[in-house]
Amino acid sequence: MIDISFWQLVLTFSAIIAAVASFIFSSKSRKATTVKLQGLYSARTNMCMGVMLIIIAIVQLVLFEGSTIRMIVGTVFLLLGLFNLFAGIRNHSAFNRMTEQGELPRK
Numbered sequence: 001m002i003d004i005s006f007w008q009l010v011l012t013f014s015a016i017i018a019a020v021a022s023f024i025f026s027s028k029s030r031k032a033t034t035v036k037l038q039g040l041y042s043a044r045t046n047m048c049m050g051v052m053l054i055i056i057a058i059v060q061l062v063l064f065e066g067s068t069i070r071m072i073v074g075t076v077f078l079l080l081g082l083f084n085l086f087a088g089i090r091n092h093s094a095f096n097r098m099t100e101q102g103e104l105p106r107k
Contacts, residue, residue, distance in 0.1 A: 008063055011059050011063070012059075014055050015052050015056055018048050018049070018051045025041045026041070026042075029041035036098045042091065043089075043095060044088065044092065046091065047085055047088035048088075049084050049088075050082065050084030050086075050088055051081070053078070053081030053084060054077075054081035055081075056074075056081075057075070057081055059074075061074040061078070
């Protein structure tokens with residue numbers, strides 16, 4: 001049987017990886033030269049941040065004793081994470097469909 005500390009370690013590293021990916025995509029978004037690239041990187045930032053919030057919510061809801069405050073915080077993180085994830089997926093598909101003619105240079 002797998003120990004709970006193993007899951008804590010896996011979830012912690014997963015959250016750190018998602019946070020680093022979010023930072024990288026956010027930096028790329030600010031340096032993008034076209035609107036399409038800026039939108040794609042922003043959508044990827046949203047997806048990574050959503051995954052990070054979902055992982056934090058899982059840690060709060062599953063790995064620790066259940067107190068009312070912890071359950072409320074975990075639920076809020078879960079809802080925010082799901083919203084960010086789905087908004088990022090939707091925006092990514094919208095910017096992915098943009099044609100090359102519709103691209104505008106970033107000012």
